[in-house]
Amino acid sequence: MEMFNYYLAVLKNYTGFSGRARRAEFWYFTLVNVIISVVLGIVAGIIGLPIIGTIYSLAVLCPNIAVAIRRMHDINKSGWFILIPFYNLYLCTIEGDSGDNQYGSDPKAGVVA
Numbered sequence: 001m002e003m004f005n006y007y008l009a010v011l012k013n014y015t016g017f018s019g020r021a022r023r024a025e026f027w028y029f030t031l032v033n034v035i036i037s038v039v040l041g042i043v044a045g046i047i048g049l050p051i052i053g054t055i056y057s058l059a060v061l062c063p064n065i066a067v068a069i070r071r072m073h074d075i076n077k078s079g080w081f082i083l084i085p086f087y088n089l090y091l092c093t094i095e096g097d098s099g100d101n102q103y104g105s106d107p108k109a110g111v112v113a
Helices: 002-012 023-047 051-059 061-074 079-083 087-093
Strands: none
Touching: 002 023, 002 061, 023 051, 023 061, 023 087, 051 061, 061 079, 061 087, 079 087
């Protein structure tokens, strides 16, 4: 259930474009977001209301952009890198900087591996 904690943390910090986000925070949010979208798509198809998926997509647009920008900050890149197709996907998979960088403190600080 750790992934839902990450999902809720991103939703609570939906306007937080500064700081850093770990890989786990980004990818768990993405996973839960995809699962919810698929379930909503199936339910919307059954009941005949495709607007449900659109409303959900619009509701998580800002948190999705915010966590992606914070993920770029974790690897010491500008948030504008989310606009570069495929390269941003690669950047989201690499490990973040150890220690502090220009965007904030290490989100793994204090986490025992």
